[in-house]
Each structure stands twice: as C-alpha cells, then as structure tokens.
Amino acid sequence: xxxxxxxxxxxxxxxxxxxxxxxxxxxxxxxxxxxxxxxxxxxxxxxxxxxxxxxxxxxxxxxxxxxxxxxxxxxxxxxxxxxxxxxxxxxxxxxxxxxxxxxxxxxxxxxxxxxxxxxxxxxxxxxxxxxxxxxxxxxxxxxxxxxxxxxxxxxxxxxxxxxxxxxxxxxxxxxxxxxxxxxxxxxxxxxxxxxxxxxxxxxxxxxxxxxxxxxxxxxxxxxxxxxxxxxxxxxxxxxxxxxxxxxxxxxxxxxxxxxxxxxxxxxxxxxxxxxxxxxxxxxxxxxxxxxxxxxxxxxxxxxxxxxxxxxxxxxxxxxxxxxxxxxxxxxxxxxxxxxxxxxxxxxxxxxxxxxxxxxxxxxxxxxxxxxxxxxxxxxxxxxxxxxxxxxxxxxxxxxxxxxxxxxxxxxxxxxxxxxxxxxxxxxxxxxxxxxxxxxxxxxxxxxxxxxxxxxxxxxxxxxxxxxxxxxxxxxxxxxxxxxxxxxxxxxxxxxxxxxxxxxxx
Amino acid sequence: xxxxxxxxxxxxxxxxxxxxxxxxxxxxxxxxxxxxxxxxxxxxxxxxxxxxxxxxxxxxxxxxxxxxxxxxxxxxxxxxxxxxxxxxxxxxxxxxxxxxxxxxxxxxxxxxxxxxxxxxxxxxxxxxxxxxxxxxxxxxxxxxxxxxxxxxxxxxxxxxxxxxxxxxxxxxxxxxxxxxxxxxxxxxxxxxxxxxxxxxxxxxxxxxxxxxxxxxxxxxxxxxxxxxxxxxxxxxxxxxxxxxxxxxxxxxxxxxxxxxxxxxxxxxxxxxxxxxxxxxxxxxxxxxxxxxxxxxxxxxxxxxxxxxxxxxxxxxxxxxxxxxxxxxxxxxxxxxxxxxxxxxxxxxxxxxxxxxxxxxxx
Numbered sequence: 098x099x100x101x102x103x104x105x106x107x108x109x110x111x112x113x114x115x116x117x118x119x120x121x122x123x124x125x126x127x128x129x130x131x132x133x134x135x136x137x138x139x140x141x142x143x144x145x146x147x148x149x150x151x152x153x154x155x156x157x158x159x160x161x162x163x164x165x166x167x168x169x170x171x172x173x174x175x176x177x178x179x180x181x182x183x184x185x186x187x188x189x190x191x192x193x194x195x196x197x198x199x200x201x202x203x204x205x206x207x208x209x210x211x212x213x214x215x216x217x218x219x220x221x222x223x224x225x226x227x228x229x230x231x232x233x234x235x236x237x238x239x240x241x242x243x244x245x246x247x248x249x250x251x252x253x254x255x256x257x258x259x260x261x262x263x264x265x266x267x268x269x270x271x272x273x274x275x276x277x278x279x280x281x282x283x284x285x286x287x288x289x290x291x292x293x294x295x296x297x298x299x300x301x302x303x304x305x306x307x308x309x310x311x312x313x314x315x316x317x318x319x320x321x322x323x324x325x326x327x328x329x330x331x332x333x334x335x336x337x338x339x340x341x342x343x344x345x346x347x348x349x350x351x352x353x354x355x356x357x358x359x360x361x362x363x364x365x366x367x368x369x370x371x372x373x374x375x376x377x378x379x380x381x382x383x384x385x386x387x388x389x390x391x392x393x394x395x396x397x398x399x400x401x402x403x404x405x406x407x408x409x410x411x412x413x414x415x416x417x418x419x420x421x422x423x424x425x426x427x428x429x430x431x432x433x434x435x436x437x438x439x440x441x442x443x444x445x446x447x448x449x450x451x452x453x454x455x456x457x458x459x460x461x462x463x464x465x466x467x468x469x470x471x472x473x474x475x476x477x478x479x480x481x482x483x484x485x486x487x488x489x490x491x492x493x494x495x496x497x498x499x500x501x502x503x504x505x506x507x508x509x510x511x512x513x514x515x516x517x518x519x520x521x522x523x524x525x526x527x528x529x530x531x532x533x534x535x536x537x538x539x540x541x542x543x544x545x546x547x548x549x550x551x552x553x554x555x556x557x558x559x560x561x562x563x564x565x566x567x568x569x570x571x572x573x574x575x576x577x578x579x580x581x582x583x584x585x586x587x588x589x590x591x592x593x594x595x596x597x598x599x600x601x602x
Numbered sequence: 603x604x605x606x607x608x609x610x611x612x613x614x615x616x617x618x619x620x621x622x623x624x625x626x627x628x629x630x631x632x633x634x635x636x637x638x639x640x641x642x643x644x645x646x647x648x649x650x651x652x653x654x655x656x657x658x659x660x661x662x663x664x665x666x667x668x669x670x671x672x673x674x675x676x677x678x679x680x681x682x683x684x685x686x687x688x689x690x691x692x693x694x695x696x697x698x699x700x701x702x703x704x705x706x707x708x709x710x711x712x713x714x715x716x717x718x719x720x721x722x723x724x725x726x727x728x729x730x731x732x733x734x735x736x737x738x739x740x741x742x743x744x745x746x747x748x749x750x751x752x753x754x755x756x757x758x759x760x761x762x763x764x765x766x767x768x769x770x771x772x773x774x775x776x777x778x779x780x781x782x783x784x785x786x787x788x789x790x791x792x793x794x795x796x797x798x799x800x801x802x803x804x805x806x807x808x809x810x811x812x813x814x815x816x817x818x819x820x821x822x823x824x825x826x827x828x829x830x831x832x833x834x835x836x837x838x839x840x841x842x843x844x845x846x847x848x849x850x851x852x853x854x855x856x857x858x859x860x861x862x863x864x865x866x867x868x869x870x871x872x873x874x875x876x877x878x879x880x881x882x883x884x885x886x887x888x889x890x891x892x893x894x895x896x897x898x899x900x901x902x903x904x905x906x907x908x909x910x911x912x913x914x915x916x917x918x919x920x921x922x923x924x925x926x927x928x929x930x931x932x933x934x935x936x937x938x939x940x941x942x943x944x945x946x947x948x949x950x951x952x953x954x955x956x957x958x959x960x961x962x963x964x
Contacts, residue, residue, distance in 0.1 A: 115787055123799045127800075242931070243927075248928075548891060
C-alpha cells in the first residue's frame with residue numbers, strides 16, 4: 098500500500114510539474130500584457146511600462162520567468178511561499194489566502210448539500226425504477242446537466258432573490274396561490290410516498306389540507322417577518338427525527354435503539370434552556386464545540402444503552418442530538434431575523450460574499466453571510482446534485498442485481514434491511530470516489546458562478562489574471578486546483594481500496 | 603441471434619429427454635412450446651446494425667430529441683442563409699431599425715378562443731434589441747455558430763480521443779504509459795481553465811475565427827473518450843479474431859482501424875454525442891466569460907453575455923438564446939442516452955422480458 102501511494106505521489110508530482118509548465122507557457126503567450134499601456138497617452142507611460150515589467154519579470158526570457166516562479170513555489174516547502182506579484186505589484190499569496198477561504202465557504206456547503214440530497218434522490222429513484230417519480234427525476238437531472246450555469250444564475254437572481262425581496266416587504270399569499278401551493282405539495286408528497294391508489298389519495302388529501310391550513314396560520318402569525326420555533330416545535334420535530342431514524346435503521350419496536358434517541362430529545366430540551374443566554378451572543382467556537390458535544394453525548398448514551406445494537410443506537414442518537422442542536426440554532430436565528438430585516442430590508446443578496454459596511458451582532462452577521470451565500474450555493478448544489486443522483490441510481494441498480502441481494506431477500510430480511518444494510522452500503526463505494534472528484538472539480542468549476550455573483554474568490558482571481566495576461570494569479574489558481582485534483586484522485590483510489598477489499602493495490 | 607440459437611439447442615436435447623422420462627414430458631413440453639413461440643415471434647435474425655437501429659427508433663425520448671434537433675438546425679441554417687446563400691427570413695442581423703412596441707416579441711402561440719391574439723409570427727417574432735435589430739435573425743446566427751462549433755469540437759475530440767485510446771490500448775507498454783500521462787496532464791488542468799487560456803490565445807493569435815476556437819476546444823476535450831476507448835481496446839485486443847488477423851499478416855493499422863475501432867463504435871458514438879452537448883455548454887460559458895467567440899462574430903453565449911443587463915426591461919433578449927442552448931443540450935443528451943441504450947447489449951434482456959410479460963397478460 099505504502100509503495101503504491103509513493104508511486105502514485107511521484108507520478109502525480111511529475112504531472113503537476115509538467116502541467117504547470119504547459120499552463121505557464123500558454124498563459125504568457127496568450128496576449129500582450131502591456132497592450133493597454135501601449136495605447137496610453139499618459140506622460141509617465143514609459144515609467145509605467147517599466148514598472149509593470151519589473152512586477153511581472155517581463156524582461157526575462159520565458160524559461161527564466163517560469164524558473165523564478167517555480168523557485169518561489171518551491172519555497173512553500175520551507176514555509177516561505179512566494180507566488181510572485183500580480184500586474185499591480187500586489188503579492189499573490191495574500192490575495193490567494195482570502196480568495197481561497199471565500200471559495201471554500203461556497204464549495205464545501207454546496208458539495209455536502211448536493212451529495213446528501215443527490216444520494217437520497219438516487220436511492221429513491223432506484224427503488225422506484227420506471228415509476229413516474231423516476232421518469233420525472235431523470236428528466237430534471239438531464240435538464241440540470243444541460244443548463245448553462247450563467248443563464249440559470251441570472252434567472253435565480255431575478256426570480257428568487259429579487260422576487261423574494263419584493264415579497265418580503267409585505268408577505269402575503271392570495272387564496273389562489275394557497276390553493277395552488279397546497280395542490281402542488283399534495284401532488285409531490287403522493288409522488289414521493291407512493292403506494293396504491295387509496296394510499297396516494299389519502300397522502301394527497303392530508304398534505305394538501307395541511308398546507309392549506311398552515312399557510313394562512315403562518316401569515317396570521319406574520320411568521321415570515323417574525324418567525325419563531327419555540328421549544329415545543331423543536332421537541333416535536335426532533336421526536337419525528339428520532340422515530341424515523343429508528344424506523345429506518347431497525348424499526349420502532351426495538352427499545353434498545355428507541356429509548357436512547359428519546360432520552361436524547363429530553364436531554365436536548367434541558368440543554369435548550371441551559372444554553373439559552375449563551376447562544377444569544379455566541380461565537381464560532383461555542384457553536385463548533387456545541388455541535389461536537391451534541392454528537393458525542395447522545396452517541397455515548399446510545400452506546401451504553403444500546404445493548405447488542407449499540408452501534409446503530411449510537412448513530413441514531415447522535416443524529417437526533419445533532420438535529421436537536423441544529424434546530425436550537427435555527428430557533429436563535431429566527432429570533433435574530435426581525436433585527437436583521439431592520440438592518441437589511443432586502444435580505445437575499447445577489448452580489449458579493451458579504452454586504453459592504455454591514456455591522457451587527459453575531460447572528461445578524463451570520464444571517465448576512467448566509468443570505469449572500471444562498472443563491473450561489475443553490476446553483477452549485479443543484480448542478481452537481483444531478484450527477485450524484487444519476488450515479489447513485491445507476492450504482493443502486495447495479496448492486497440490486499447482485500446475488501447477495503437476492504440471498505438477503507430470500508432469507509426473509511425486511512426490505513428496509515436489504516436496501517439500507519446490504520444494497521446501499523455497497524452502492525456507496527463508487528459514490529465515495531465520485532464525491533472526491535467532484536469536490537476537486539468544484540473548486541475549479543466555481544469560476545462562472547463566482548463571476549456571475551461577483552464573488553471575490555479564486556475563480557474571479559483566475560479570470561482577472563487571464564484577462565490581463567498575468568501569469569501569477571492564474572498559476573496560483575492552478576496550484577490549488579491542480580493539487581486538489583491530484584490529491585483527491587489519490588484519496589479516491591485509496592478510499593476505494595479500503596472500502597472494497599476485493600480491490601488490491 | 604444467439605438467443606435463437608440457444609432455443610434451438612435447447613429444443614434438441616430436451617426432445618430426446620422427453621423420450622426417456624415420460625413423467626416429465628408434460629412440464630418440459632410446456633416450456634418448449636413457450637420457447638418455440640418466442641423463437642417464432644422474434645426469430646428473424648438481424649444484423650448488429652439493424653438491432654441497434656431498431657432499439658434506437660423505439661426510444662421515444664431520443665426520437666423526439668432528434669426531431670427537435672433537426673428542426674433547430676434547419677431553422678438556423680435556412681432562415682438567415684449560410685455561406686452566401688440567402689435564407690427565407692427577410693431581415694438581416696446587422697440591420698438596425700425603428701424599435702416597435704419597445705421591441706417586444708410578436709411571436710404568439712396563445713389561441714384566440716382563450717382570449718389571446720391567436721397564433722401569429724408577426725414582424726419580429728423574437729423581438730428587437732435596443733438598436734432595433736431583429737432578434738430572431740441575431741439568435742439564428744448565434745445558433746448557427748454554436749452548432750458549427752459544437753459539431754467541430756465533437757468531431758475533433760472524438761477523432762483524437764479514439765486514436766490516442768486505440769494506440770495506447772493496442773501497443774500498451776511505454777506508448778500506453780506516455781499517452782496516458784499526457785491524458786492525465788490534460789485532466790489535471792481544469793477544463794474551463796485550459797479552454798479559457800487556449801480560447802484567449804486563439805483569439806489573439808489565430809484571428810477571430812470560430813473554427814480556430816472549435817479546433818482548440820477539441821484539443822482539450824478528448825481525454826474522457828481516450829480513456830474509455832483504451833479500456834475497450836485493452837480487452838478487445840485479446841480476442842481470437844485479432845490474433846487471426848495478426849497471424850494472416852495484417853498490418854497494424856489494418857488491425858486497429860478495421861478490426862478494433864469498429865467494435866468500439868458504441869462507446870465512440872455515445873461519447874461523441876455527449877461531447878457535443880458538453881461543447882455547446884463549454885462554448886457558451888467561454889463566450890459568456892469573454893474568452894470564446896468575440897464581438898463581430900456571434901454565438902448564443904455571447905448574446906446572453908451582451909444582453910444580461912437587459913433582463914429587467916427586455917427579458918426576451920435573455921430568454922431566447924438561453925432557451926435554445928437548453929433545448930439543444932437537452933436534446934443532444936437525450937439522443938446520447940437513446941444511443942447508449944441502443945448500443946448496450948444488456949438492453950435486449952429487458953425487452954425480451956417485457957414481451958414475455960405481455961404474452962402472459964394476453
């Protein structure tokens with residue numbers, strides 16, 4: 098294994114080196130970096146040209162320029178990175194640091210969201226192969242594949258952001274709108290839950306009626322401007338999560354798993370009141386530590402109470418704990434929402450990663466960043482969600498034809514156990530590798546999204562650099578994306594070998 | 603073909619068996635009758651090409667997509683003319699005129715009995731831009747260029763990918779090693795980045811020609827196909843017919859081009875369609891960012907980029923090119939999906955099972 102990794106690493110570094118040389122030569126030959134100055138009529142034209150030549154080493158031959166750059170990068174191993182200066186003489190390492198954090202913020206959330214939702218949809222469509230849901234989702238995924246990102250982005254801006262912001266001034270639904278939303282929701286619910294005709298009709302009626310009652314109630318509460326959750330709603334929702342997680346893993350009858358999950362909900366309620374004042378003015382560390390504790394403590398409860406099923410019990414309790422903690426945070430965010438609206442009357446932003454000159458307490462800044470993040474994240478997630486759901490579906494169908502699935506069914510295991518324990522786990526193996534590729538690809542692929550949303554990330558750095566024939570930022574961009582691609586490729590291979598013992602390296 | 607043969611082989615020995623074991627005769631002959639029935643129903647033998655064509659023509663989504671694609675292509679090339687041949691659409695994309703009704707599109711499908719203006723095409727079906735240019739002519743011109751670029755990219759990428767993959771797979775050893783490392787090299791640099799750099803270079807060095815851009819884009823999108831073809835060839839080259847061809851003294855080029863590549867045609871054709879769909883999106887994205895097609899030339903991505911700020915006042919300037927990109931890419935993707943199903947031999951199993959089920963229900 099070690100030999101394999103070292104060999105791969107060696108080959109990767111070689112490829113990375115060759116690719117950087119290729120890209121460098123291509124970039125510096127793609128135009129004239131001095132063209133704007135050549136046409137300039139400024140008095141200090143010669144001085145400006147000389148200055149730019151100094152910044153970009155234009156007086157050196159290409160191989161010397163590349164060598165200078167390479168030596169600077171090589172300094173990274175000695176913790177002294179020198180990525181050169183850009184066309185204005187600013188150190189690229191500094192720009193890169195801020196650009197990389199803002200891109201990562203965008204990409205991590207989108208990838209996680211896309212993976213979770215995409216895999217869930219993929220499993221669902223595989224179970225219901227050739228159903229209406231399957232055909233509908235297939236069509237949608239093809240549509241998302243064929244969607245030009247920039248076009249979809251402008252549509253999102255126009256209809257989601259501006260439309261929502263206008264609506265937010267005076268949130269209201271007309272009766273017709275409520276009826277349409279209710280019917281649509283009922284239709285979608287019966288598509289998702291399926292079953293025979295009778296069950297579908299009941300699902301449709303119940304969910305449509307639910308929406309038709311809830312929306313006027315929320316409007317009456319003025320929920321959209323003054324949202325509130327409160328401990329009661331949190332407990333009900335967490336109980337639902339605890340029950341459905343238990344039902345999905347071993348079934349509700351299993352006390353060893355159910356009781357720890359229920360205890361977790363009880364403990365969560367105690368913690369809700371205990372941490373109330375702390376969470377009103379938190380900081381990032383408190384939230385991170387809280388999230389870790391919300392996983393660890395329920396996990397421990399599940400582990401000690403679970404008996405023979407302690408693994409499942411620990412997982413179910415941890416999920417319940419995390420959901421409870423998440424809902425508690427949502428509760429605090431809801432409390433901050435009216436104040437945020439007062440500070441920023443048009444909440445959803447379309448340009449940049451934060452509102453300029455925005456000041457507020459922790460939750461208000463959090464909401465501001467979130468509102469700016471919303472549209473690009475939705476866009477990126479939707480587009481990579483399509484491929485996740487396709488791959489998961491294909492992988493689930495492939496696994497479903499294996500002999501061990503037939504064995505599992507024929508020995509009388511419940512369909513739930515067959516799907517989640519036998520099929521799903523094995524279907525996840527190829528997905529893990531795809532997730533690795535996807536993450537590496539998204540860093541490079543966020544170029545268009547960043548440019549449409551005016552996000553000062555790595556994509557923006559690349560575009561601005563390339564437009565002015567400025568190799569330093571372009572190469573810095575490549576250094577990150579190329580290294581990520583190579584690294585995640587290798588991780589994917591190693592993952593594959595670890596997850597699937599049939600593969601030997 | 604093999605299915606029919608199996609049936610006949612099955613019938614032979616089991617008939618003999620029924621002589622020996624009369625007790626099982628009833629059961630066996632029931633199965634026999636069913637098999638014979640099946641064999642009679644789908645008994646005509648068909649060539650590989652016929653099978654693929656039949657499966658493709660039965661694929662509804664793919665057929666609809668083909669019709670849509672042909673329609674769009676015909677519209678784009680015939681309406682405003684191509685390569686000096688005048689088209690049937692009277693207005694020119696360069697000609698500016700007076701803006702009528704704020705340039706709103708006159709195209710309408712809303713029938714009169716629903717209170718609409720009835721089906722009409724009108725003077726400017728897609729509207730006019732702010733200088734009064736006919737937007738239908740502009741969009742058709744962009745569509746023409748985008749289709750040309752996409753098809754050229756698909757052709758170039760398929761050609762390079764197939765050759766590189768075939769050489770790497772056939773020769774193995776150091777040739778494979780070198781070619782695959784070159785492929786890795788192209789994969790490590792993000793596609794959009796490489797395409798943008800090369801697109802800018804093509805614009806600066808090779809003049810403002812869409813063919814230069816298409817060629818350059820083709821040079822960076824062949825990697826996926828090369829890997830797939832290599833994998834196919836690696837397994838195909840161990841077959842007996844390859845050994846036979848080699849033993850008869852065929853030249854290497856003949857083995858590769860006559861014996862190996864035609865057998866990977868499924869992979870190649872399917873990937874060529876997906877390459878075209880990818881090329882449409884890549885070209886439009888590059889033009890949108892300003893590294894692709896430039897101003898005097900036109901493309902769908904460039905139109906969106908030019909008019910993206912007009913969305914609030916004149917949304918149609920934004921809608922039409924985008925809708926056409928989505929339609930083309932979606933149709934090509936469905937077409938590729940249909941081709942994949944048609945070329946996939948596992949597909950036969952499903953149709954056969956379905957016919958059996960239908961027979962049962964009858």
